[in-house]
Amino acid sequence: xxxxxxxxxxxxxxxxxxxxxxxxxxxxxxxxxxxxxxxxxxxxxxxxxxxxxxxxxxxxxxxxxxxxxxxxxxxxxxxxxxxxxxxxxxxxxxxxxxxxxxxxxxxxxxxxxxxxxxxxxxxxxxxxxxxxxxxxxxxxxxxxxxxxxxxxxxxxxxxxxxxxxxxxxxxxxxxxxxxxxxxxxxxxxxxxxxxxxxxxxx
Amino acid sequence: xxxxxxxxxxxxxxxxxxxxxxxxxxxxxxxxxxxxxxxxxxxxxxxxxxxxxxxxxxxxxxxxxxxxxxxxxxxxxxxxxxxxxxxxxxxxxxxxxxxxxxxxxxxxxxxxxxxxxxxxxxxxxxxxxxxxxxxxxxxxxxxxxxxxxxxxxxxxxxxxxxxxxxxxxxxxxxxxxxxxxxxxxxxxxxxxxxxxxxxxxxxxxxxxxxxxxxxxxxxxxxxxxxxxxxxxxxxxxxxxxxxxxxxxxxxxxxxxxxxxxxxxxxxxxxxxxxxxxxxxxxxxxxxxxxxxxxxxxxxxxxxxxxxxxxxxxxxxxxxxxxxxxxxxxxxxxxxxxxxxxxxxxxxxxxxxxxxxxxxxxxxxxxxxxxxxxxxxxxxxxxxxxxxxxxxxxxxxxxxxxxxxxxxxxxxxxxxxxxxxxxxxxxxxxxxxxxxxxxxxxxxxxxxxxxxxxxxxxxxxxxxxxxxxxxxxxxxxxxxxxxxxxxxxxxxxxxxxxxxxxxxxxxxxxxxxxxxxxxxxxxxxxxxxxxxxxxxxxxxxxxxxxxxxxxxxxxxxxxx
Numbered sequence: 001x002x003x004x005x006x007x008x009x010x011x012x013x014x015x016x017x018x019x020x021x022x023x024x025x026x027x028x029x030x031x032x033x034x035x036x037x038x039x040x041x042x043x044x045x046x047x048x049x050x051x052x053x054x055x056x057x058x059x060x061x062x063x064x065x066x067x068x069x070x071x072x073x074x075x076x077x078x079x080x081x082x083x084x085x086x087x088x089x090x091x092x093x094x095x096x097x098x099x100x101x102x103x104x105x106x107x108x109x110x111x112x113x114x115x116x117x118x119x120x121x122x123x124x125x126x127x128x129x130x131x132x133x134x135x136x137x138x139x140x141x142x143x144x145x146x147x148x149x150x151x152x153x154x155x156x157x158x159x160x161x162x163x164x165x166x167x168x169x170x171x172x173x174x175x176x177x178x179x180x181x182x183x184x185x186x187x188x189x190x191x192x193x194x195x196x197x198x199x200x201x202x
Numbered sequence: 203x204x205x206x207x208x209x210x211x212x213x214x215x216x217x218x219x220x221x222x223x224x225x226x227x228x229x230x231x232x233x234x235x236x237x238x239x240x241x242x243x244x245x246x247x248x249x250x251x252x253x254x255x256x257x258x259x260x261x262x263x264x265x266x267x268x269x270x271x272x273x274x275x276x277x278x279x280x281x282x283x284x285x286x287x288x289x290x291x292x293x294x295x296x297x298x299x300x301x302x303x304x305x306x307x308x309x310x311x312x313x314x315x316x317x318x319x320x321x322x323x324x325x326x327x328x329x330x331x332x333x334x335x336x337x338x339x340x341x342x343x344x345x346x347x348x349x350x351x352x353x354x355x356x357x358x359x360x361x362x363x364x365x366x367x368x369x370x371x372x373x374x375x376x377x378x379x380x381x382x383x384x385x386x387x388x389x390x391x392x393x394x395x396x397x398x399x400x401x402x403x404x405x406x407x408x409x410x411x412x413x414x415x416x417x418x419x420x421x422x423x424x425x426x427x428x429x430x431x432x433x434x435x436x437x438x439x440x441x442x443x444x445x446x447x448x449x450x451x452x453x454x455x456x457x458x459x460x461x462x463x464x465x466x467x468x469x470x471x472x473x474x475x476x477x478x479x480x481x482x483x484x485x486x487x488x489x490x491x492x493x494x495x496x497x498x499x500x501x502x503x504x505x506x507x508x509x510x511x512x513x514x515x516x517x518x519x520x521x522x523x524x525x526x527x528x529x530x531x532x533x534x535x536x537x538x539x540x541x542x543x544x545x546x547x548x549x550x551x552x553x554x555x556x557x558x559x560x561x562x563x564x565x566x567x568x569x570x571x572x573x574x575x576x577x578x579x580x581x582x583x584x585x586x587x588x589x590x591x592x593x594x595x596x597x598x599x600x601x602x603x604x605x606x607x608x609x610x611x612x613x614x615x616x617x618x619x620x621x622x623x624x625x626x627x628x629x630x631x632x633x634x635x636x637x638x639x640x641x642x643x644x645x646x647x648x649x650x651x652x653x654x655x656x657x658x659x660x661x662x663x664x665x666x667x668x669x670x671x672x673x674x675x676x677x678x679x680x681x682x683x684x685x686x687x688x689x690x691x692x693x694x695x696x697x698x699x700x701x702x703x704x705x706x707x708x709x710x711x712x713x714x715x716x717x718x719x720x721x722x723x724x725x726x727x728x729x730x731x732x733x734x735x736x737x738x739x740x741x742x743x744x745x746x747x748x749x750x751x752x753x754x755x756x757x758x759x760x761x
Contacts, residue, residue: 022396026316030392037384037422044430044460048445051456058451130443134451137443141434 024175031179035186042190045142049197052134061132066202067139068122075118076195079150082111083188086157086181093174098164105161108184112154119147142194149187156180232326234318235727236307239325241625243300244618246328250292253336255687257285262649262683265676270667278666279347280339280368286350287335287372290468291379294610296328298475299386301617302414304625306390308718309408311399311736313728316392320385327382334375338368346372349664351461354446354454358438365440373436380429387421390414399717401736401751408716408740409498413478416502417471420509424464424471431460455520462513469605470509473573474502476613477544480566483620484548486714487563488555491741494547501540508537518586519593527586534584541577545570561635565616568643572608576601579654594664597657603650607686615642615693622700623707627723630700634692641689648682715749716740 053059060066086108092100123143130140160177163169170177228238229245261281264272273281303321307314315321338345343362346352346369357369394415398407434445435457444450446457485492492498514522514530548570557563579601582588592598615638622630652675661672668676710719717740721730734750742749 026392026396029396030317030388033388033391033422034384037387037426040423040426041430044427044463048430048434048456048460052453055453056451130441134444134453137434137437137445141437141443 024173027175028178028182031182035182039186039190042145042193045138045145046193046197049138049142052138053201056134059135061128061136064128064135067199069199069202071118071122072195072199075115075122076191078111078118079115079191080188082108082115083185085111086184090177090181093164093170093177098170102161102164105157105164109154109157109161112150112157112184116147116150116154119143139198142198146187146190146194149183149190153180153184153187156183232322234314234322236303236315236318236321237625237725237729239321240300240302240304242325243296243303243328246325246332247293247296247300250288250332251297252690254285254288254293255690257281257288258683259687261285262680264666265668266680268668268670268673268676273666275666276344276347279664280345282664283346283349283372284335284338287346287375289606290350290472291376292328292332292335294472294606294614295379295383297614298417298472298610299324299383301479301614301621302390302475305621305718306393306411306414307397308624308721308725308729309411309716309740310394310397310402311717311730311734312393312397313730313733315389316397317389321389324382324386324389327378331375331379331382334371334378338371338375341366341368341371343367351458351465352435353461354435354438354452354457355448357435358447360439370436370439373432373439377429377432377436380425380432383421384425387418387425390418391422394418399733399736405496405499406736406739407499408478409481409492409495409502410475410478412499413474413481413502416506417474419503419506420467420471420474423510424467426464427460428464431457434460455517458517458520459513462516463510466513466516467506467509469602470505472610473605473613474505476569476610476617477502477541479613479617479620480548480570481544482716483562483566483616484551485741485743486620486712487558487560487566488552489558489743490551490555491739491743491745492547493550493553494543495739495741498544498547501543504540505537508533508540512537515584515589518589531584531586535581538577538581541573545574545577560619561630561632561639562616562620564636564639565612565619565642568639569609569612569616572604572612572646576604576609579604592657594662595657596653596661596663599663600650600653600657603653604646607650608646612642612646615639618697620712621718622697623711624718624723624725626701626704627707628700628704629707629711630696630704634696638689638692638696641685641692645682645686645689649679649686650682652676652679652682715742717749720750 085104089101089104089108092104128136130136157180160180229242233239264278342364348357360367394411437443438446444452446452446454448454481492481498511533512530514526515534518527583601619630619635656672656675661668707723709723717734720734737751738747738749
């Protein structure tokens with residue numbers, strides 16, 4: 001190989017690396033723009049909830065006096081702590097410690113799955129349905145739409161976990177994991193607002 | 203390590219872009235080239251422009267006599283609903299996204315959009331929206347009849363009793379169009395923020411790019427609100443919830459808030475890129491720098507913010523408390539300030555310029571003159587007492603058609619003529635372009651001006667029959683409408699025949715400044731042989747400063 005050719009290849013590799021760096025940066029920027037945009041859907045639902053709650057006189061369907069808060073509170077604690085767990089997983093990946101990453105990501109998945117399980121148990125025990133007035137509608141709409149996001153997050157985490165078993169996947173950057181983690185934090189923040197609105201403010 | 207990627211890029215660059223006869227098939231493929239996607243958007247949306255126009259021809263045909271004698275009233279309801287929906291969701295939005303798609307990467311010196319595959323997906327959702335919307339004529343009970351705003355409780359009625367009805371298909375179409383637009387918004391904003399060529403600072407960015415950025419920011423903050431309303435409405439119709447159903451405790455006015463929080467700013471999503479086109483076309487054809495460029499650029503962003511605070515002016519006659527009316531009257535009038543700034547900027551650019559009255563220039567000037575008129579009636583409508591008086595009359599129809607047709611469609615024409623040589627490498631026929639312009643100008647004013655006296659006299663909108671005292675102005679408007687229909691023909695003829703056999707235009711027939719004119723016409727795959735380094739602003743007409751550093755002085759990838 002001639003010296004010029006070696007230099008040309010070096011340059012090319014450098015340009016490519018810069019482009020890859022750029023692409024990851026673009027993706028992160030794009031994801032944040034998307035999440036900000038999506039939060040407006042939740043904000044719209046929340047605004048609707050507040051308007052309904054403050055203007056409708058017989059808010060709860062007949063026979064319902066309010067919502068049980070104990071189980072959802074435990075659920076909340078689990079979901080919010082899972083945000084810290086996935087952060088630790090990301091740190092392990094950053095330090096190239098794959099087993100730590102897998103362990104903590106698996107823990108996140110377990111916590112998220114428990115949250116969904118808890119919600120399913122709660123839903124099955126509730127004395128009102130989706131079509132029972134505006135309260136029933138908004139309750140299931142908000143918790144269901146959020147639950148859909150939790151499920152999406154779990155699927156993303158599953159993909160990231162399985163990808164960690166393919167050697168070399170996370171050697172040069174791990175935008176997918178960062179994106180998954182960012183999405184998970186977003187889902188958590190939305191839940192905190194949702195919990196306060198629906199369960200605390202009764 | 204091999205040189206394969208570099209060689210592949212070189213092979214791709216050596217290929218001619220669209221004009222070549224063996225190359226037209228790429229416009230029918232899932233291409234990720236922003237230029238192909240741009241033209242796909244433009245051509246597809248133009249088809250829907252013709253469809254939507256056809257609907258309005260039938261409506262104007264019905265309105266030429268006071269009686270409802272041409273078509274059934276329910277057909278009339280379906281037609282005005284589909285006319286509005288098709289024109290907004292399938293013509294104006296996509297065609298402007300197409301023009302933006304084509305131009306933004308070229309103007310900022312990028313090789314493509316930030317997410318090329320996402321870009322292609324955004325485009326290919328548009329035909330799906332089209333099939334759902336137009337296909338709803340075949341649905342049980344026909345297409346939606348509740349108008350393009352789909353207010354409940356009208357939109358909650360389901361006389362056909364079928365789960366798949368026109369209203370449900372309409373809502374699905376709007377939701378898919380929203381998904382496409384949000385993906386587009388993410389793509390544009392990321393591209394403009396992160397992929398500008400070295401040296402292109404914020405205030406070296408063309409006014410068109412500023413306006414696209416402003417418009418796409420509105421998509422990101424506004425569209426989700428419409429989506430939320432649409433989801434709730436869909437659940438009300440299909441799942442039996444009661445969010446907006448008043449007889450079951452719901453609140454139909456809340457839907458209006460969700461709807462207008464997006465759908466008023468939506469007009470700026472459409473008109474801002476058009477303002478950007480005016481700001482590009484006028485300096486080139488007047489041979490002068492854009493007057494007050496920085497202020498014009500910032501005014502686009504100001505419109506983005508103010509437009510989030512005006513939506514209740516659509517609801518002055520709904521159950522809106524007085525304090526809210528006054529608040530939103532003030533903010534609505536405030537939008538006149540940044541738009542006025544732009545108009546003064548264009549007038550000052552024209553002042554003392556060497557004006558070339560080419561077709562794009564004619565459309566640009568007439569477009570902003572029409573907009574001045576639309577702006578004046580807009581201020582009138584923003585004032586509560588006048589709005590209450592002319593609410594739901596033809597005055598409103600006249601006002602927004604001066605915005606949508608008189609301004610936005612003119613801007614689209616101006617842009618398509620102006621960049622036609624860049625997109626195709628060929629020149630359009632100037633004479634035919636001027637015929638198109640004359641017919642359009644005459645048709646626009648004959649059709650939409652009479653709607654103002656009609657509205658002041660009290661003719662309600664969305665009716666198939668009317669009192670005979672309104673006949674005179676309706677006949678004029680209908681004849682104007684047919685003229686507008688005819689005016690499209692010379693345009694299609696011009697575009698098709700010029701693309702096939704027009705004179706070769708060269709890379710920069712207007713002797714314009716701007717990165718898009720530095721590359722060949724049509725531009726090669728990946729736009730530039732070398733990413734240029736920008737060293738001055740985009741409007742240096744009459745100044746002696748180069749736009750970019752000399753070719754070859756800066757290597758690829760260096761900042």
